[in-house]
Amino acid sequence: xxxxxxxxxxxxxxxxxxxxxxxxxxxxxxxxxxxxxxxxxx
Numbered sequence: 001x002x003x004x005x006x007x008x009x010x011x012x013x014x015x016x017x018x019x020x021x022x023x024x025x026x027x028x029x030x031x032x033x034x035x036x037x038x039x040x041x042x
Contacts, residue, residue, distance in 0.1 A: 022037065
């Protein structure tokens with residue numbers, strides 16, 4: 001997880017679905033989140 005300016009960038013990882021993860025951006029000013037990219041690990 002990393003915070004830059006007013007946004008938090010995080011990598012989501014679910015151990016139950018080890019091949020799936022995602023990058024999410026959360027805007028702290030507007031309380032909105034956005035899925036930047038969904039990744040499938042091989």
